[in-house]
Amino acid sequence: MDPKDRRLYLLLVCILVAIATVGMIAPGTEDASIGATLSAIARLQIRPARLVNDFTRAESPGAALVNAALVAGIGLVLVRLNGVRLAGPTVAAVFTLFGFGLFGKTPLNFVPIIIGVSIAARIAGKQFKEYILIAMFGSALGPLVSLIAFEIGLPPALSVPVGLLGGVAVGVVLPAIAFVMLRLHQGYSLYNIGLTTGFLALFAAAIVFGRGGQLPGGAVWNSEPTLLLILLVPAVSLALIGAGLLQNAQAALRGFVSITSIPGRLPSDFMDMVSVPAALVNMGVMGLLMWGYVIVVGADLNGPVLGGIFTIVGFAAFGKQPRNVLPVIVGVAAAALLFGHELSAPGVILAALFGTTLAPLAGEFGFAIGAVAGFLHLLIVLRSGAWHAGIGLYNNGLAGGLTATLLVATIEWYRANRQERRAARAGSYAASADGADDEE
Amino acid sequence: MKRKDFVLHLIGEIAHYVLDADPMRMVISLHQEKDGLHLAVIDSVPREEEELESIRRSLNNAPRPEMAEYYGSMAGYDSLGSARLNLIGWQVKGADVTSTSNGTKIDLWLGGDRFDPESFSISDRTNKEA
Numbered sequence: 001m002d003p004k005d006r007r008l009y010l011l012l013v014c015i016l017v018a019i020a021t022v023g024m025i026a027p028g029t030e031d032a033s034i035g036a037t038l039s040a041i042a043r044l045q046i047r048p049a050r051l052v053n054d055f056t057r058a059e060s061p062g063a064a065l066v067n068a069a070l071v072a073g074i075g076l077v078l079v080r081l082n083g084v085r086l087a088g089p090t091v092a093a094v095f096t097l098f099g100f101g102l103f104g105k106t107p108l109n110f111v112p113i114i115i116g117v118s119i120a121a122r123i124a125g126k127q128f129k130e131y132i133l134i135a136m137f138g139s140a141l142g143p144l145v146s147l148i149a150f151e152i153g154l155p156p157a158l159s160v161p162v163g164l165l166g167g168v169a170v171g172v173v174l175p176a177i178a179f180v181m182l183r184l185h186q187g188y189s190l191y192n193i194g195l196t197t198g199f200l201a202l203f204a205a206a207i208v209f210g211r212g213g214q215l216p217g218g219a220v221w222n223s224e225p226t227l228l229l230i231l232l233v234p235a236v237s238l239a240l241i242g243a244g245l246l247q248n249a250q251a252a253l254r255g256f257v258s259i260t261s262i263p264g265r266l267p268s269d270f271m272d273m274v275s276v277p278a279a280l281v282n283m284g285v286m287g288l289l290m291w292g293y294v295i296v297v298g299a300d301l302n303g304p305v306l307g308g309i310f311t312i313v314g315f316a317a318f319g320k321q322p323r324n325v326l327p328v329i330v331g332v333a334a335a336a337l338l339f340g341h342e343l344s345a346p347g348v349i350l351a352a353l354f355g356t357t358l359a360p361l362a363g364e365f366g367f368a369i370g371a372v373a374g375f376l377h378l379l380i381v382l383r384s385g386a387w388h389a390g391i392g393l394y395n396n397g398l399a400g401g402l403t404a405t406l407l408v409a410t411i412e413w414y415r416a417n418r419q420e421r422r423a424a425r426a427g428s429y430a431a432s433a434d435g436a437d438d439e440e
Numbered sequence: 441m442k443r444k445d446f447v448l449h450l451i452g453e454i455a456h457y458v459l460d461a462d463p464m465r466m467v468i469s470l471h472q473e474k475d476g477l478h479l480a481v482i483d484s485v486p487r488e489e490e491e492l493e494s495i496r497r498s499l500n501n502a503p504r505p506e507m508a509e510y511y512g513s514m515a516g517y518d519s520l521g522s523a524r525l526n527l528i529g530w531q532v533k534g535a536d537v538t539s540t541s542n543g544t545k546i547d548l549w550l551g552g553d554r555f556d557p558e559s560f561s562i563s564d565r566t567n568k569e570a
Contacts, residue, residue: 084505087504130509130510131510182513186514267511
């Protein structure tokens with residue numbers, strides 16, 4: 001393994017082990033024994049996982065952190081075993097797994113989807129590593145496994161096998177849909193699997209609830225986060241910045257500055273395009289900025305909010321930087337204020353964080369388009385969760401993908417016609433071609 | 441993806457890149473064999489060495505199987521924004537980028553392990569013609 005890759009693996013392993021250890025010894029509950037935390041982790045595997053189930057409250061902050069580290073650790077092992085380079089997209093996937101391990105993903109509901117995608121790879125005659133990103137991000141449909149296995153009331157002997165099979169089945173169809181969705185927004189929404197899993201979740205919800213009726217939403221939201229949860233992001237961010245600066249501080253800072261001018265459209269691997277240290281600094285800076293925003297608006301630093309921040313930290317190696325996320329957050333905040341929502345309300349804070357999936361629109365087309373994207377995103381995301389009964393964990397990815405598709409289609413249409421009109425005015429061949437068509 | 445679709449997407453993306461420079465002439469030549477193929481794109485736009493080097497870097501990037509299959513599928517579908525040669529680079533075996541007397545020639549080599557680019561002569565011929 002390349003020494004650079006080895007250092008990056010070491011850094012991520014240290015972060016995950018440190019978090020898991022802290023989670024084990026400081027659970028933040030009355031019964032603070034390791035045995036109690038292990039029991040809580042076991043209970044997390046069989047509890048509902050649909051949006052929004054904050055594991056830091058459903059069980060304990062310690063159990064949620066260990067569960068998240070486990071989920072991310074499985075992702076990291078998959079990357080290593082398949083010989084895939086640990087770089088922008090894989091780092092983004094590992095941090096996303098960690099973030100959602102705090103509110104929805106568990107090893108039990110995540111692994112069947114990985115198996116499904118590996119079957120799809122075999123059907124297509126591909127190697128699993130060619131689909132590994134789809135598999136890792138595709139675990140957003142984990143709640144479907146939990147829903148069938150533990151929520152809808154099937155006989156116990158049947159529910160778990162059917163739930164696991166359901167996860168495998170969606171995993172098999174994921175790649176086919178993911179490719180098509182990518183072309184819809186042309187890489188202007190970073191969470192393409194969010195659009196994919198959201199789309200699939202619409203069908204999954206329709207099938208599961210085919211006989212009518214719905215399960216109660218039952219949102220679990222921790223409004224009293226412990227100090228451990230509050231300080232987690234700054235600790236990880238400073239570790240990332242320190243690791244980046246340690247290698248070559250001046251080059252890392254120079255690289256960070258150059259990252260802020262990259263539009264971020266998929267696939268923009270900052271670790272490849274600039275350097276690993278510069279991307280690490282960007283990840284740390286983004287973590288601190290987002291943490292600061294949450295503190296300033298007075299939102300809760302609980303499982304889902306930390307999930308949003310850690311997803312941004314991961315994608316700061318793969319498309320997000322301070323300049324392209326700012327307009328989107330401004331747009332979300334503007335929409336919230338205009339329509340009378342508090343900036344710290346659960347839906348709004350999650351939209352501000354996860355809505356940064358639209359950062360490439362701001363990076364490519366400027367502040368105004370980015371802000372419009374953020375504005376529209378909030379309005380759509382507040383509704384889209386109900387469409388799939390919270391089965392797709394990347395609800396913001398679904399809403400962001402739809403928003404990006406709308407804007408990309410409109411911009412494309414406008415630009416193409418403006419160009420044609422200009423050409424017609426200038427009397428170029430485009431105009432004559434139009435004329436020829438008219439005559440026919 | 442069928443070979444025909446794959447080639448069409450590669451041609452689409454590389455043509456997108458070349459047409460962004462508004463050339464007066466663009467020639468696309470394809471030579472297929474059992475184990476591989478050679479795609480040559482020649483245009484009438486002289487480019488600075490710096491730009492040629494940047495094209496070379498994008499087209500000869502390290503193998504990234506996780507990117508090639510998934511994100512590489514966007515190649516040839518870009519209608520908004522600039523062309524992205526790295527989408528091609530992840531999917532081809534190698535690429536040569538050379539300056540001709542009045543433009544640029546990009547050779548893309550694709551194929552399996554048994555593929556031997558030496559059996560193709562179009563590269564030398566087109567260089568001489570140019």
